Amino acid sequence: MNKATPAAEKTTYQNVKQSVLRRIRDRTWAPDTLIPNEVDLAREFGCSRSTVNRAMRELAEEGILDRKRKTGTRVNATPVRNAKFVIPLVRDEVEATGAAYRYALVSREVLQAPPWLRARLNLCEESRVLHLNCLHFANNAPFQFEDRWVNIMAVPTVEQADFSTLGPNEWLLSQVPFTDVELSFSANAADARLADFLALNPSEPVFTAERTTWLKDRPVTFARLSFGRGYRMTTRY
Amino acid sequence: MNKATPAAEKTTYQNVKQSVLRRIRDRTWAPDTLIPNEVDLAREFGCSRSTVNRAMRELAEEGILDRKRKTGTRVNATPVRNAKFVIPLVRDEVEATGAAYRYALVSREVLQAPPWLRARLNLCEESRVLHLNCLHFANNAPFQFEDRWVNIMAVPTVEQADFSTLGPNEWLLSQVPFTDVELSFSANAADARLADFLALNPSEPVFTAERTTWLKDRPVTFARLSFGRGYRMTTRY
DNA sequence: GATTCCTTTATGTCTGGACATAATAATTAT
DNA sequence: ATAATTATTATGTCCAGACATAAAGGAATC
Incomplete structure (x- = not known):
């Protein structure tokens, strides 16, 4: 059965990650820029703060963003991308x-x-x-x-x-x-x-x-x- | 000011991670063992399922655990520990x-x-x-x-x-x-x-x-x- | 016996609200 | 002016509850 009205798809944390990455790539948010806080982003993306938080947390773990309390979140100028090596047997x-x-x-x-x-x-x-x-x-x-x-x-x-x-x-x-x-x-x-x-x-x-x-x-x-x-x-x- | 009654400290997701790691190390949960589900663990550790979920999710990301829907979570027998290399400038x-x-x-x-x-x-x-x-x-x-x-x-x-x-x-x-x-x-x-x-x-x-x-x-x-x-x-x- | 359908189960994710905490900014006392 | 105190703010974490989804097992059908 196909949905007649596909509408009202929820914004997932992965969506948020993608959107943020896109904006960093197209320089909407240039390196070293301070980006909006979680509450504002949540409003803009139409999701809860927890969802934004997870997206941002993961991007920070990946070395793309740099986050500090009170100061906010900024785009990392030198993305010290950490390479993950899978060391197999x-x-x-x-x-x-x-x-x-x-x-x-x-x-x-x-x-x-x-x-x-x-x-x-x-x-x-x-x-x-x-x-x-x-x-x-x-x-x-x-x-x-x-x-x-x-x-x-x-x-x-x-x-x-x-x-x-x-x-x-x-x-x-x-x-x-x-x-x-x-x-x-x-x-x-x-x-x-x-x-x-x-x-x-x-x-x-x-x-x-x-x-x-x-x-x-x-x-x-x-x-x-x-x-x-x-x-x-x-x-x- | 010092707390008179230190009691009632909350269980954090980091606490859960530590406890789980300890049990894996001391072989309470041997390799390949299926460990209890999130609801049970949450009850045991006295925290919410979300907290357990985050702990388990991170341990899975680190290669310690292996998770599958319906099947449950098991201790990875061959922890293909992924080495993270920070590639600096x-x-x-x-x-x-x-x-x-x-x-x-x-x-x-x-x-x-x-x-x-x-x-x-x-x-x-x-x-x-x-x-x-x-x-x-x-x-x-x-x-x-x-x-x-x-x-x-x-x-x-x-x-x-x-x-x-x-x-x-x-x-x-x-x-x-x-x-x-x-x-x-x-x-x-x-x-x-x-x-x-x-x-x-x-x-x-x-x-x-x-x-x-x-x-x-x-x-x-x-x-x-x-x-x-x-x-x-x-x-x- | 094999295929399709349904039920069950554990994980995956989202919500909206709450309090904690670090770090800065503003204020007050010295 | 300087130091100590007090807001303010954005992130960090927790919670309880809800629904989604993958996967396994069993039931009904072919």
């Missing part, structure tokens, strides 16, 4: 390309935390850690080399875990809660060992991601992930 | 380290879009583009080399712009609206020219960011940003 990343995923454990050892790791994770001298080296394949070609360190004190059960078939990343994600993550990307030259594992020429550039994870001030794990040739980390927003 | 990035920022224009030319760019931006054959090469310094050491292409059809005023003192990034941000961005990171070997500009050894690894910008299906600009030795892109969440 290696398995998902590989399978998303249609390739077959395979995992292999290269080495596994329990040892005293080396000094550089102690410094990085703020561990005490006698801390014991589990050190794993793993390889992740896409269609049998090396895709990612994982150099993983787990703080045994924070995750006692890790000593009993079997990492021969399930990667440490997947195991940790399902077993260990965490509150804080530091992630950093860089470009590095492959050393001999890494070149070997990833089938690269020595000193070829490697895209590296390093991730450190805490559970409330308590370091859980550090991982250095080195990606094979031609890897790109991409996002759209 | 080069100037801000340099000045944040306490270093002095300096900008230099290396070259500027108007030309027909080369084939690789036409393919990338989906431009027609006779499209004209402005091609800029710029260098950004931190304390007089090269920090970033910018290889910038601007679609003149989308930004006619760019031909008159003077890029000798202000970088194209800052100019574009303040002058040209955009709706979509594609950003990608990779590791590459420096070619001779790039090594020259960034004071690197030939074929040394370079961290590269490529950004393409559109205004509603209309390509605006493409930039390849190459960073100097030791650059790291870091985020915490």
